[in-house]
Amino acid sequence: MKSSQLHVVIVGAGIVGLAHAWAAARAGYRVTVFERSDKARGASVRNFGMCWPIGQPAESFPLALRSRELWDEFTQATGAYARPTGSMHVVAHDDEAAVLEEFVNAAPDAGFQVELMTRSEVEERCPGVRRGVTKAGMFSRTEMNVDPREAMALLPGFLAEKHGVKIHWNTVVTRAGDGKLHTAKGGVHDYDEALVCSGHDFESLFPEIFAASPLKPCKLQMLRTVPQPGGWKLGPMLASGLTLRQYASFLSCPSLAAVKARVARDMPELDAYGIHVMASQDRFGGIVLGDSHEYGGFEIFDKAEIDNLMLRELHKLFDFPDWTIAERWHGIYAKHFGDVEYRVEAAPGVRIAGGTSGSGMTMSFGLAERYFANREAVA
Incomplete structure (x- = not known):
């Protein structure tokens, strides 16, 4: 268990960002999330709401099933809509x-x-x-349907109430580095680690990295x-x-x-x-x-x-x-193209996490948990 004094800040309150917030909080970190909008408005609410392990290759399938277990935990805790119909x-x-x-x-x-x-x-x-x-059909037992709009509306409150995660809405991050995160409102926030989970929009913070990325x-x-x-x-x-x-x-x-x-x-x-x-x-x-x-x-x-x-x-x-x-x-x-996620160190103590390629609802919970479980190995 990590010391609660260590502070993780996360840029982006979509499914990837909030999954990392959940995993970090469970691992014992103090967690603060910064989101430029008043709620999740991007790809995280514009999808089928499918937790879809059947779409993952064999090597990623166990991680997809772990995400599925975490969806079960979340929906049971909040009463969010869930259809485990396969x-x-x-x-x-x-x-x-x-x-x-x-x-x-x-x-x-x-x-x-x-x-x-x-x-x-x-x-x-x-x-x-x-x-x-x-002609034929193939039934798979492992898929679950959630409502992405409802889930992304309930998840921030769940993280705040159950895990003490603090979320700053309507707050644009302009720079992160040297242990300090700067916002357009003039705020400066100290951190031990920053995770940028803003989807393709991380280009606004790190354009050269985005241009060189796959x-x-x-x-x-x-x-x-x-x-x-x-x-x-x-x-x-x-x-x-x-x-x-x-x-x-x-x-x-x-x-x-x-x-x-x-x-x-x-x-x-x-x-x-x-x-x-x-x-x-x-x-x-x-x-x-x-x-x-x-x-x-x-x-x-x-x-x-x-x-x-x-x-x-x-x-x-x-x-x-x-x-x-x-x-x-x-x-x-x-x-x-070529991997289940994209992770790169953008600056000392700043990492970009994303690139789930339309599988964010399926993979984010499992990927985030794995990241913090292996934290010492990747620090």
């Missing part, structure tokens, strides 16, 4: 079905808890799947339906065969090459915008739909074409009582 990959093509079979056959060695399902089994378990189109900003577009009528439930969170192209867990499947080649040949517009489709349900009954991936020089304005393409692919496999779209938005996160 996930279902639903595929409509033979090459996609082959990938699922290969993955399921190899799963026991990697610890994945999955089972292959027939069309009738998928349709029985998943009310939101269109009848008569499924990170690229990624923009995604998403939609949400109105609450479904009569308390209708989605069942497991849903993912189409297009997602096999997105997640590292499937890279070892020999048939994945055929899936990628078919999509590139027959539907190049999906590759152009990095579209793969999924569905989760929020605490009010709305269905969250998406998403897309544009890297680098994207426009700040959303594209109706992307929304229409996502809806086209969603309608092929899924069927909900009410498809009325209530909200459309986009999020931006830092994509790290």
Whole structure:
């Protein structure tokens, strides 16, 4: 247990920053968080709310499960919405079905808890799947759905009340180094260690490091339906065969090459915008739909074409009582090509932590806990 006199300051109150605040407080540090806005407004509230271990490669899967355990702890402590319903990959093509079979056959060695399902089994378990189109399905037991807007609203209070974490809202950090953190309000705060967890926005503090990093900003577009009528439930969170192209867990499947080649040949517009489709349900009954991936020089304005393409692919496999779209938005996160996270020492006692590549809701709790558990080894 570290001395409570040691002070960790964290820049950014998104999921990565608050995960590190939780882990640091549990490890015995005094913790202060600085957030430029009045609440989390970035990628942490603009996602599906999926804790999605099934998307992680075998080497990261245990850490994803640990994050899942910590989500359980948090939601039970706060009463936050949580649906531990697992996930279902639903595929409509033979090459996609082959990938699922290969993955399921190899799963026991990697610890994945999955089972292959027939069309009738998928349709029985998943009310939101269109009848008569499924080739096969893969059910995974380990995924949990939270509402990111609610979770990110409750997490700061939980950290303050249970762990004594102090959070400065509406406070822009302008400089960190030499044991002092400076804010735009003129404040100067001493620290023993500073963690910059502000996503791709760390570029404003350390532009040269960002320019030299392997990170690229990624923009995604998403939609949400109105609450479904009569308390209708989605069942497991849903993912189409297009997602096999997105997640590292499937890279070892020999048939994945055929899936990628078919999509590139027959539907190049999906590759152009990095579209793969999924569905989760929020605490009010709305269905969250998406998403897309544009890297680098994207426009700040959303594209109706992307929304229409996502809806086209969603309608092929899924069927909900009410498809009325209530909200459309986009999020931006830092994509790290090649690793589950990005960590670098920006200055003595200042480290950048992030680059979770759209897996922040899945991996942040586990990554932060691991960092402080190994603190002496990385100091």
